[in-house]
Amino acid sequence: MSAAIPKGQTPYYFVPGPSRHPLMAAFALFFVVLGAGQWVNGASWAPYSVAAGLLGWLFVLKQWFSDAIHESESGLYGERIDVSFRWSMAWFIFSEVMFFGAFFGALFWSRLYTIPELGSIDNALLWPDFKAVWPSVVAGATASPAGVVEPFRTMGPWPLPTINTALLLTSGVTLTIAHHALRENHRGKTIAFMWATVLLGLAFVICQGYEYYEAYHHLNLKLTSGIYGSTFFMLTGFHGFHVFVGMLMLLFITLRLHKGHFTPEKHFGFEGAAWYWHFVDVVWLGLYVIVYWT
Amino acid sequence: MSAVMDHGGHAHGHDDHSHDHPHGWRRWMFATNHKDIGTLYLLFSFTMLMIGGALALGIRAELFKPGLQLVNPELFNQLTTMHGIIMVFGAIMPAFVGLANWMIPLQIGASDMAFARMNNFSFWLMIPAAILLVASFFMPGGAPAAGWTLYAPLTLQMGPSMDAGIFAMHILGASSIMGSINIIVTILNMRAPGMTLMKMPMFAWTWLITAYLLIAVMPVLAGAITMTLTDRHFGTSFFNPAGGGDPVMYQHIFWFFGHPEVYIMILPAFGIVSQIVPAFARKRLFGYTSMVYATASIAILSFIVWAHHMFATGMPVTGQLFFMYATMLISVPTGVKVFNWIATMWRGSMTFETPMLWAVGFIFVFTMGGFTGLILSVAPIDIQLQDTYYVVAHFHYVLVAGSLFALYGAVYYWGPKWTGVMIPEWKGKLHFWLSIISFNVTFFPMHFLGLAGMPRRYADYPMQFADFNEIASIGAFVFGITQFLFFFVVMLPAMLGKGEKAPQRPWEGAEGLEWEVPSPAPFHTFENPPKLDATATRIVAE
Amino acid sequence: EQVVRDLPGGPAVLQYDLHPPVTKIASEQQDLHVMMLWICGVIFVGVFGVMFYSIFAHRKSKGAKSASFHESTTVEIVWTIIPFLIVIGMALPATKAVVAMKDTTNADLTIKATGYQWKWGYDYLKGEGEGIQLISTLDASQRALSDAGTPQGDNYLLKVDEPLVVPVQKKVRIITTANDVIHSFMVPAFGIKQDAIPGFVRDTWFRAEKTGDFYGQCAELCGKEHAYMPIHVKVLSEDDYAKWAEGKLKAQAAKADDPSKVWTLEDLVARGQKVYAANCAVCHHENGKGGGAIKPLDAAAVVLDADKAKQVHIVLNGQNNAMPAWRQLSDTEIAAVVTFTKNHWSNKTGQIVQPAEVLAQRGK
Ligand code: HEA
Ligand code: HEA
Ligand code: CUA
Numbered sequence A: 001m002s003a004a005i006p007k008g009q010t011p012y013y014f015v016p017g018p019s020r021h022p023l024m025a026a027f028a029l030f031f032v033v034l035g036a037g038q039w040v041n042g043a044s045w046a047p048y049s050v051a052a053g054l055l056g057w058l059f060v061l062k063q064w065f066s067d068a069i070h071e072s073e074s075g076l077y078g079e080r081i082d083v084s085f086r087w088s089m090a091w092f093i094f095s096e097v098m099f100f101g102a103f104f105g106a107l108f109w110s111r112l113y114t115i116p117e118l119g120s121i122d123n124a125l126l127w128p129d130f131k132a133v134w135p136s137v138v139a140g141a142t143a144s145p146a147g148v149v150e151p152f153r154t155m156g157p158w159p160l161p162t163i164n165t166a167l168l169l170t171s172g173v174t175l176t177i178a179h180h181a182l183r184e185n186h187r188g189k190t191i192a193f194m195w196a197t198v199l200l201g202l203a204f205v206i207c208q209g210y211e212y213y214e215a216y217h218h219l220n221l222k223l224t225s226g227i228y229g230s231t232f233f234m235l236t237g238f239h240g241f242h243v244f245v246g247m248l249m250l251l252f253i254t255l256r257l258h259k260g261h262f263t264p265e266k267h268f269g270f271e272g273a274a275w276y277w278h279f280v281d282v283v284w285l286g287l288y289v290i291v292y293w294t
Numbered sequence B: 001m002s003a004v005m006d007h008g009g010h011a012h013g014h015d016d017h018s019h020d021h022p023h024g025w026r027r028w029m030f031a032t033n034h035k036d037i038g039t040l041y042l043l044f045s046f047t048m049l050m051i052g053g054a055l056a057l058g059i060r061a062e063l064f065k066p067g068l069q070l071v072n073p074e075l076f077n078q079l080t081t082m083h084g085i086i087m088v089f090g091a092i093m094p095a096f097v098g099l100a101n102w103m104i105p106l107q108i109g110a111s112d113m114a115f116a117r118m119n120n121f122s123f124w125l126m127i128p129a130a131i132l133l134v135a136s137f138f139m140p141g142g143a144p145a146a147g148w149t150l151y152a153p154l155t156l157q158m159g160p161s162m163d164a165g166i167f168a169m170h171i172l173g174a175s176s177i178m179g180s181i182n183i184i185v186t187i188l189n190m191r192a193p194g195m196t197l198m199k200m201p202m203f204a205w206t207w208l209i210t211a212y213l214l215i216a217v218m219p220v221l222a223g224a225i226t227m228t229l230t231d232r233h234f235g236t237s238f239f240n241p242a243g244g245g246d247p248v249m250y251q252h253i254f255w256f257f258g259h260p261e262v263y264i265m266i267l268p269a270f271g272i273v274s275q276i277v278p279a280f281a282r283k284r285l286f287g288y289t290s291m292v293y294a295t296a297s298i299a300i301l302s303f304i305v306w307a308h309h310m311f312a313t314g315m316p317v318t319g320q321l322f323f324m325y326a327t328m329l330i331s332v333p334t335g336v337k338v339f340n341w342i343a344t345m346w347r348g349s350m351t352f353e354t355p356m357l358w359a360v361g362f363i364f365v366f367t368m369g370g371f372t373g374l375i376l377s378v379a380p381i382d383i384q385l386q387d388t389y390y391v392v393a394h395f396h397y398v399l400v401a402g403s404l405f406a407l408y409g410a411v412y413y414w415g416p417k418w419t420g421v422m423i424p425e426w427k428g429k430l431h432f433w434l435s436i437i438s439f440n441v442t443f444f445p446m447h448f449l450g451l452a453g454m455p456r457r458y459a460d461y462p463m464q465f466a467d468f469n470e471i472a473s474i475g476a477f478v479f480g481i482t483q484f485l486f487f488f489v490v491m492l493p494a495m496l497g498k499g500e501k502a503p504q505r506p507w508e509g510a511e512g513l514e515w516e517v518p519s520p521a522p523f524h525t526f527e528n529p530p531k532l533d534a535t536a537t538r539i540v541a542e
Numbered sequence C: 001e002q003v004v005r006d007l008p009g010g011p012a013v014l015q016y017d018l019h020p021p022v023t024k025i026a027s028e029q030q031d032l033h034v035m036m037l038w039i040c041g042v043i044f045v046g047v048f049g050v051m052f053y054s055i056f057a058h059r060k061s062k063g064a065k066s067a068s069f070h071e072s073t074t075v076e077i078v079w080t081i082i083p084f085l086i087v088i089g090m091a092l093p094a095t096k097a098v099v100a101m102k103d104t105t106n107a108d109l110t111i112k113a114t115g116y117q118w119k120w121g122y123d124y125l126k127g128e129g130e131g132i133q134l135i136s137t138l139d140a141s142q143r144a145l146s147d148a149g150t151p152q153g154d155n156y157l158l159k160v161d162e163p164l165v166v167p168v169q170k171k172v173r174i175i176t177t178a179n180d181v182i183h184s185f186m187v188p189a190f191g192i193k194q195d196a197i198p199g200f201v202r203d204t205w206f207r208a209e210k211t212g213d214f215y216g217q218c219a220e221l222c223g224k225e226h227a228y229m230p231i232h233v234k235v236l237s238e239d240d241y242a243k244w245a246e247g248k249l250k251a252q253a254a255k256a257d258d259p260s261k262v263w264t265l266e267d268l269v270a271r272g273q274k275v276y277a278a279n280c281a282v283c284h285h286e287n288g289k290g291g292g293a294i295k296p297l298d299a300a301a302v303v304l305d306a307d308k309a310k311q312v313h314i315v316l317n318g319q320n321n322a323m324p325a326w327r328q329l330s331d332t333e334i335a336a337v338v339t340f341t342k343n344h345w346s347n348k349t350g351q352i353v354q355p356a357e358v359l360a361q362r363g364k
């Protein structure tokens, strides 16, 4: 494709002309945040505002991305823009790491400081009967000094989280195979392995859905299960959401591959999605060890 | 308004293959040009400064004398909270982003920001957030009233506006992160050949470091307020001891963001001052390299001092000592900066046009704020002063006389480049002198109030505190009116293009690529990288 | 024109410095502050002396030509090292003070200070006067003066109905906690400020070296009445303190409710109304409708439930998320307030909860 563009047409640095997308996207997001803030307070119109905003936003994104893809495929993005994309994706992922950092930090703080402190001799003044044990360490503990948390059982590593680990790790491998295939210009093989990756991601999301079902219905482990439930669901939930988003990215990359996009030399769209996927993978390993095993 | 940039628009002849030069409202709404987006940012932030300032004047009016006269305590807390949030997130931060947009591509010889559309998205995201924040006053229960620090569990008692505020801060955070990525990538990847990192203007350097701080801490703030949201509505127990959570954990997460945040609001100001002082001393910046290292050290240290905001929460001895020592250390690199500025002035050939006045005023008054910070960092003294007006005095010295004064310096320094006209010196000087005097009248007495033990966030106070409060309130109104005048007397005429035409390099000693293009800067600059001389401050050929 | 005078133990008119110290810690803080002012002052004068000299001498209008130096590693190192040493000099005495401040061992008297929206509860836990319980609230007339915008009196906003009373020259350990949101216990003359954090205990200490009245205020934003929860500490001589404590304990015993007493509905509701106004109305409001994260009581399922134990359980133990536990109220008070809510607003259950039922449920 880009071979069709005669050399020399790629600008030194392509700067797009005026675009309506940013304004429209912000406009759509206005309805999302407006609605979200009201929805949690039970306003009946709010879910519609969120839904309309999200749809509008997705619609804008689609147009925005198709502009970008068009620009990319018509050879407007030179070397430099490619480097820009690399830097930006890397730092975006770093910001995501910090976001997860806040929640991991909350988990560490709760386990290493809050719970022991609440069970300390000094605090016996307030919570005389509280035994400071983290729920996954001792069965039946709820880590709730006031006893306001219903008894629950914790989610161990077997079997679902381990299956999920296997799924994600495998997907990392299939993705790498796809990448190598793309570099060697075996498009058929690339596409096949990309589909495998997407499906593995999908399987992960489904498994996690099932895991939550188990938690709620058989373990009585809920978002309301004190600090354990809070950290468990917020960490795994945000991770699951990131898997979902990563899967969508991979899906779109796969569809673009079907359309003949990307070349063995230039395919940062592919690589960016792959970086993201590996990031999600690494976060999962952290969760697997810290949340499920201990 | 579009008249502003239009006159220089095509005057500067360059290849015609470039993009159209949009006109009318589309130019602003659909902007992808870094200069237009910079202008939008600056106007936005000034609007927020007016709103935040109006809230501050509400506070000062109520505190003019003891007893409740104008507002009830609920509304008072809302005023305080929203004043803090709007000033920090709406006025100061976006103003620096606006400057970055305008100046960084010009300073490093780039054609635009790396991601022009995302740049505009960062800007427009702030509008819904601002609407939500301002509208929160009209929601049931009024605006959030838990302080700009939004400490749990008081946030659990807030009405629906709290959630609007949380979502508003989420999108502000997203906007900041995108803006920072844009700045980092622009600086790392789009410098003109020859513009090595160690030849880069200090403003670009300080922004590069600031952008890293932003990327590192904005997501952490998002995490903290997300936990607040789920605690409020979805039954989680992050900050609820009954369920095994900890209110103090909120403070740790918040200040892990919050302390770097205050340096986010000062490092670009350091950058501006480092540009202005050499220009008017007609002498190169002294100790450029150590300025860069000092900035980086401040940024790195800023990650390990957060709990100096929490000395009164009851940390173990070791914690108090660690955070005290780490905090005190920050004065060393900050001192290096101050000394370097003064060494730059030393044996220079100085003139004192308006930008230089603001820069010198900055150094003088900011340092006072720095010293009070140092005094606060001494934990035993902080036990007396924490949550009193001494803290309020400290941070207005660094934020108003620091960040805001530097911003004004930047407006007067680069204003001719933006608007194409010179701002009459008498106007700028009047603005400066009125500001610095009324600023000190407003905030200096607050040190005394704090030492005497007047707590902050108080709608009413014991009678003995009356005199200093009265002085502070009078000062605040003079300061407020001065800023109001700034807009109508100084800025508006300049934006409308009224006044003496600005030459390309209006300041004799100013160095840097921004002075190598005409005033006002043409719509497109450096579409092809310029060829630079060895100092990377002059263009030898396009 | 109102004439205001200094309030001994509280703020003075045009006070521009810390309070006159009444404890050793406070005077150490004072000394540190003076030291810091001197050091910073000297640096300030030095640094800006140089700057203003330069501004004066090296201006273009005086024909100054700019020099060309712009770097000196030696100078940079010097002005990095010297401030570093100065900072160490500041940190040393500060470290000593921190260690002394945090040493709460070997107290003669231990008192728990609990922050409520918006008042302080004091429980004498250990030492002379053990068992005394006080609630200290801003004098009601003061709040009215504030609303009317007509403040008056030297102790405006600092006057309480019942001060915290302690003996002179004794080490008093204050354990802080809170019931709802974070408050902060501050007495400037003693040099103490300690946040009171719900669900956790923290401590601080003082040894007052003088008798007299000393004042402070809540120093952590705790909602709308944050400005209206002062702290008044009365320091008595050892003898006076002993007398006060004895009298207080006697009076308390005489007033105590008997949890086995059986009450009528009207009496309980009347008593409950007071308890509600003093403790619950802050969040649930006079109309019982709550708001935000605060659940309503009017027409609430738990309140209307035939199983009375449910509501008693929540009052005793608290609930996710905003509702704190109220175990510190007496059985009679809890019985009264629960009965009140069950028979007020649109709630007309006719149910009575007797103190004995609360007592029985406490252990569970
Ligand atoms: C622009 C913003 C900004 C900046 C730059 C700073 C700079 C500093 N701040 Fe400040 N601070 C705030 C904004 C800022 N602060 C805000 C907003 C709050 C309150 C938040 C809230 O609670 O709402 C706060 C609160 C705050 C506290 C908590 C107070 C309390 O609540 O109890 C402390 C305590 O340590 C502190 C310390 C410092 C220190 C040591 C510096 C240092 O960086 C200062 C360093 C500078 C100098 C020291 C002067 C120059 C140096 C020399 C000339 C060299 C020679 C000097 C010596 C060696 C002595 N700050
Ligand atoms: C970030 C920057 C910033 C800036 C620039 C300011 C500017 C000012 N602030 Fe500050 N302030 C904070 C940040 C800032 N503030 C923060 C973070 C807090 C803590 C909040 C908290 O406790 O949670 C705080 C708290 C705070 C308090 C303490 C409140 C309390 O504890 O209850 C006070 C009290 O005097 C105050 C006063 C002022 C004043 C008088 C100004 C003046 O400089 C403002 C001058 C006014 C203008 C610039 C506007 C001009 C407008 C007009 C003349 C009116 C016309 C308007 C219209 C027609 C719409 N501020
Ligand atoms: Cu209690 Cu402020």
Ligand SMILES: [Cu+2]
Pocket: B258, B259, B262, B305, B306, B308, B309
């Ligand atoms: Cu800080």
